[in-house]
Amino acid sequence: MRGGTLTKGDESPVTVADFAAQAVVAATLVRRLGELSLVGEEDAADLSEPLRDGVVSLVSAALGSTVGSATVLDWIALGGADGSGSRYWTLDPIDGTKGFLRGDQYAIALALVEDGEVVLGVLGCPNLPNPDGSRGATFVADGDGSRAWYGDDAQPRVVRVVAPATLSEARLCESVEAGHSAHDDSARVIARLGITTEPYRIDSQCKYAAVGRGDASIYLRLPTRQGYREKIWDHAAGKLVVECAGGTVTDADGRRLDFGHGRRLERNRGIVATAGAFHDEVLEAVRAVLTGSAGDSDGTVRAPLQQ
Ligand code: AMP
Numbered sequence: 001m002r003g004g005t006l007t008k009g010d011e012s013p014v015t016v017a018d019f020a021a022q023a024v025v026a027a028t029l030v031r032r033l034g035e036l037s038l039v040g041e042e043d044a045a046d047l048s049e050p051l052r053d054g055v056v057s058l059v060s061a062a063l064g065s066t067v068g069s070a071t072v073l074d075w076i077a078l079g080g081a082d083g084s085g086s087r088y089w090t091l092d093p094i095d096g097t098k099g100f101l102r103g104d105q106y107a108i109a110l111a112l113v114e115d116g117e118v119v120l121g122v123l124g125c126p127n128l129p130n131p132d133g134s135r136g137a138t139f140v141a142d143g144d145g146s147r148a149w150y151g152d153d154a155q156p157r158v159v160r161v162v163a164p165a166t167l168s169e170a171r172l173c174e175s176v177e178a179g180h181s182a183h184d185d186s187a188r189v190i191a192r193l194g195i196t197t198e199p200y201r202i203d204s205q206c207k208y209a210a211v212g213r214g215d216a217s218i219y220l221r222l223p224t225r226q227g228y229r230e231k232i233w234d235h236a237a238g239k240l241v242v243e244c245a246g247g248t249v250t251d252a253d254g255r256r257l258d259f260g261h262g263r264r265l266e267r268n269r270g271i272v273a274t275a276g277a278f279h280d281e282v283l284e285a286v287r288a289v290l291t292g293s294a295g296d297s298d299g300t301v302r303a304p305l306q307q
């Protein structure tokens with residue numbers, strides 16, 4: 001499935017891919033596990049008539065059998081849980097939509113949450129460049145650590161963070177989209193930490209994968225506007241990949257990410273994920289930047305998250 005193939009028609013082509021992926025993952029989970037609670041990004045009510053046939057044929061192709069439109073809609077609707085239960089799955093069927101359309105990075109992200117904590121995370125990163133020159137990797141994180149599968153080798157590889165000897169040698173990754181993560185603030189953090197390499201900009205939860213296996217050592221996601229709350233499906237799987245690889249993940253204020261408040265991270269703002277060793281120093285630099293004490297050119301002093 002290529003982004004270009006799906007850009008025809010007058011609706012956003014990614015909508016077709018997002019809906020189809022949500023249907024396939026939901027159907028697979030239900031067939032294997034029976035009844036479950038799923039918080040998926042897509043809402044079946046948004047699937048407009050002109051897109052239905054495209055979605056149904058993508059789902060049929062992926063599952064290897066012809067499926068009716070009503071069944072596909074039911075599968076998508078399975079993702080309508082609100083995250084209020086003590087045990088739920090959460091799915092971003094295509095995280096990093098803009099990267100997907102550019103032919104860059106995107107991820108299929110699935111996680112299991114129990115009592116507000118992520119206990120299983122799976123990241124499919126079909127286009128991620130690997131150290132062995134291949135592309136595409138699948139990351140799985142659980143109580144036994146993080147593993148990744150890529151290249152010709154069928155054996156899982158242990159995923160471990162790599163911390164640089166000094167903070168100034170750290171490689172920081174962030175969103176490609178300035179509307180999703182404040183590039184100006186992260187540039188101030190980078191300057192404050194003395195980091196000299198340019199930020200590694202990649203879409204989606206591939207950023208967590210990059211930190212988890214040492215392609216980068218910091219992932220910063222600083223709010224672009226007051227009041228934005230991160231979506232649980234944008235972070236659940238990736239956060240566990242980094243933590244099980246030995247790294248640390250908090251919000252921009254150093255709080256643990258709390259997945260116990262519905263479809264959004266209501267008690268958090270922003271994301272700071274690191275290889276672990278210098279997490280506090282990064283948080284301190286973020287705090288200085290977000291409160292304006294790092295010398296904003298406009299002198300803005302920003303208030304901490306109100307709870
Ligand atoms: P990325 O690929 O890292 O840019 O993240 C993609 C995700 O950004 C999407 O799945 C959206 O849910 C999310 N997003 C959309 N608007 C914002 C925003 N203003 N701040 C943070 N994330 C956003």
Ligand code: MG
Pocket residue numbers: 092094095096233234
């Ligand atoms: Mg997303």
